[in-house]
Amino acid sequence: MVDETIAGVAGASGEGRGVSGDRSGRAMLLIAVLSGVLAVTALTSLTWGASDASAIGLVREWLFGAAPGNEALSARDAIIVYDIRLPRVILGILIGAALAVSGAVMQGLFRNPLADPGLVGVSAGSGLGAVTVIVLGGTVLAPFTSLFGSYALPVAAFGGGLVTTIILYNVATRQGRTSIATMLLAGIALGAMAIALTGILVYMADDRQLRDLTFWQLGSLAGATWVKIAAAGPIIVLALAATPFLAKGLNAMALGEATAAHLGVPVQRLKYVAIVAVSAAIGSSVAVSGGIGFIGIVVPHLLRLAIGPDNRYLLPASALLGACLLLLADAVSRTIVAPAELPIGIVTAAVGGPFFLWILLRKRGVIDL
Amino acid sequence: MLEARQVSVSIGSRRIVSEADFIVRPGELAAIVGPNGSGKTTFLKALTGELTYSGSVELNGKDVAALKPWQIAAMRAVLPQATVLAFPFTVREIVKLGVTGGRSGALAGEAERLPDMALARVDLEGFAGRFYQELSGGEQQRVQLARVLCQVWAPVLDGQPRYLFLDEPVSSLDIKHQLIIMDIARDFARRGGGVIAILHDLNLAAMYADQICVMHRGKLAAAGEPTSVLNDELIERVFGCRLRVGAVPAANVPFVLPQSAVA
Numbered sequence: 112m113v114d115e116t117i118a119g120v121a122g123a124s125g126e127g128r129g130v131s132g133d134r135s136g137r138a139m140l141l142i143a144v145l146s147g148v149l150a151v152t153a154l155t156s157l158t159w160g161a162s163d164a165s166a167i168g169l170v171r172e173w174l175f176g177a178a179p180g181n182e183a184l185s186a187r188d189a190i191i192v193y194d195i196r197l198p199r200v201i202l203g204i205l206i207g208a209a210l211a212v213s214g215a216v217m218q219g220l221f222r223n224p225l226a227d228p229g230l231v232g233v234s235a236g237s238g239l240g241a242v243t244v245i246v247l248g249g250t251v252l253a254p255f256t257s258l259f260g261s262y263a264l265p266v267a268a269f270g271g272g273l274v275t276t277i278i279l280y281n282v283a284t285r286q287g288r289t290s291i292a293t294m295l296l297a298g299i300a301l302g303a304m305a306i307a308l309t310g311i312l313v314y315m316a317d318d319r320q321l322r323d324l325t326f327w328q329l330g331s332l333a334g335a336t337w338v339k340i341a342a343a344g345p346i347i348v349l350a351l352a353a354t355p356f357l358a359k360g361l362n363a364m365a366l367g368e369a370t371a372a373h374l375g376v377p378v379q380r381l382k383y384v385a386i387v388a389v390s391a392a393i394g395s396s397v398a399v400s401g402g403i404g405f406i407g408i409v410v411p412h413l414l415r416l417a418i419g420p421d422n423r424y425l426l427p428a429s430a431l432l433g434a435c436l437l438l439l440a441d442a443v444s445r446t447i448v449a450p451a452e453l454p455i456g457i458v459t460a461a462v463g464g465p466f467f468l469w470i471l472l473r474k475r476g477v478i479d480l
Numbered sequence: 481m482l483e484a485r486q487v488s489v490s491i492g493s494r495r496i497v498s499e500a501d502f503i504v505r506p507g508e509l510a511a512i513v514g515p516n517g518s519g520k521t522t523f524l525k526a527l528t529g530e531l532t533y534s535g536s537v538e539l540n541g542k543d544v545a546a547l548k549p550w551q552i553a554a555m556r557a558v559l560p561q562a563t564v565l566a567f568p569f570t571v572r573e574i575v576k577l578g579v580t581g582g583r584s585g586a587l588a589g590e591a592e593r594l595p596d597m598a599l600a601r602v603d604l605e606g607f608a609g610r611f612y613q614e615l616s617g618g619e620q621q622r623v624q625l626a627r628v629l630c631q632v633w634a635p636v637l638d639g640q641p642r643y644l645f646l647d648e649p650v651s652s653l654d655i656k657h658q659l660i661i662m663d664i665a666r667d668f669a670r671r672g673g674g675v676i677a678i679l680h681d682l683n684l685a686a687m688y689a690d691q692i693c694v695m696h697r698g699k700l701a702a703a704g705e706p707t708s709v710l711n712d713e714l715i716e717r718v719f720g721c722r723l724r725v726g727a728v729p730a731a732n733v734p735f736v737l738p739q740s741a742v743a
Binding site for chain 2: 133223363367369370376377378
């Protein structure tokens with residue numbers, strides 16, 4: 112079902128804009144459809160897994176009471192669904208939405224469809240923050256970890272992402288103009304620096320820390336717990352809640368910073384809020400699930416082909432499609448080599464990379480990157 | 481009234497505009513002319529608050545530097561020389577960005593049709609569904625003007641005159657559309673607004689402007705009514721060309737002037 116939606120989205124491109132040039136009706140329809148698809152995907156994810164525990168069975172039980180003689184089984188099902196699958200599905204939705212919306216916001220801010228937190232070093236910066244806490248949290252940074260408790264990891268990742276984004280913006284933007292080449296090159300340089308520093312920290316880590324690091328770096332929703340949701344969830348939700356207020360300003364930014372200001376947009380404030388929101392969303396996501404690539408670049412790109420670049424619709428649609436795709440990728444990652452699990456970052460890259468290339472080849476010369 | 485006093489702009493260590501005084505009253509169309517690199521665009525960017533300047537710029541008696549972006553946006557709209565677009569917007573979506581600030585001043589019943597009305601004014605009826613990037617340079621320029629018109633659709637709002645700042649609004653237009661766009665600007669001024677336009681075509685400036693302001697090496701070389709400003713001496717001094725104002729070429733040399741348009 113999700114696959115069909117993607118095909119529809121990709122095939123639709125811009126032809127359906129009609130003579131009026133107004134794509135808002137179409138955008139709202141797509142948002143409604145994506146909401147439905149997300150609900151179905153989430154319910155399916157709750158039901159689908161190594162155990163045959165069924166979320167649908169539990170819903171039936173809520174409504175009609177447990178079947179006689181079946182109480183023990185449904186208690187086991189309840190544990191699997193509530194404590195294992197549900198946190199994982201919620202985390203998948205939060206992180207998928209965070210990645211896709213962050214991509215869309217950064218692209219609007221940098222006026223460039225290639226600006227993705229993963230491509231321009233923000234994820235690497237967040238990773239550096241997270242690894243710093245994992246490795247040094249018990250010693251040098253003990254006051255920091257005791258101050259923030261379970262929030263230490265997301266806060267550090269947020270800090271790393273924030274610093275990277277601010278450096279990136281200042282390097283790539285001169286007099287209100289963001290140079291595409293400078294941005295990508297600066298992002299690559301910043302990413303390389305962050306990865307080098309991360310490498311040094313990994314080198315310093317002890318065995319127990321290494322195990323934590325390895326799990327974390329592979330990128331996975333496998334460790335989803337209610338504790339992690341409590342730590343990262345509020346930050347992500349807050350960051351995502353800020354983005355609708357950026358939509359109109361980001362639209363005006365497509366005409367350039369100066370013109371956006373002439374249109375009445377408080378550009379400086381917009382940039383600050385956008386940078387903090389993206390860093391918070393990416394930092395928290397990276398802290399919980401490691402780096403997961405391609406969602407941030409593929410989802411907004413596909414949606415722009417379908418409903419246009421108006422951020423008032425692009426941002427919510429990105430959240431929904433990002434959540435759907437990450438749940439789907441998670442389903443693949445935990446079933447394709449069952450009972451083992453493939454890191455989800457591998458799934459998104461393996462599917463997202465070729466798919467993105469295909470889009471570029473198919474649309475070459477028509478869309479303006 | 482737009483009132484600029486002793487406006488100077490430096491970029492790096494270079495002084496681009498020095499001590500320019502400039503006044504545009506409501507109802508006036510002021511043309512800024514001058515050779516390339518004389519500081520016209522820089523001056524306009526200082527007037528619109530895009531560049532930092534020394535001196536003072538007041539719009540309707542309010543210091544522009546002290547106003548919030550949305551407050552200035554309600555008082556004036558700015559058409560830049562060129563706009564490079566980052567994403568594939570349709571023409572309608574671009575024009576609608578003009579109402580981002582939300583004070584077009586259009587009548588209640590007009591608000592919904594405003595993009596169509598603005599497009600019709602710039603002779604782009606039926607272009608709403610096209611992609612901006614597919615249009616020619618001149619068409620893109622007119623789409624941007626339609627967007628700017630949406631922002632200050634009513635030349636007077638709450639009893640306060642509003643202003644259009646146009647940086648070379650006709651630079652890539654054919655003669656027909658040059659006339660259409662200049663008519664729009666003049667009409668805006670006649671209905672109580674103020675227009676400040678950088679122009680290269682001295683004939684258009686002479687035909688439409690109430691005031692011509694000549695820039696030369698960052699300074700205002702002259703300002704005033706076209707008849708008093710445009711003279712042989714000034715043209716030669718500022719543009720470095722020995723041209724004769726008002727001289728008709730030899731009988732067998734064809735020439736076409738916007739002034740010769742038949743009503």
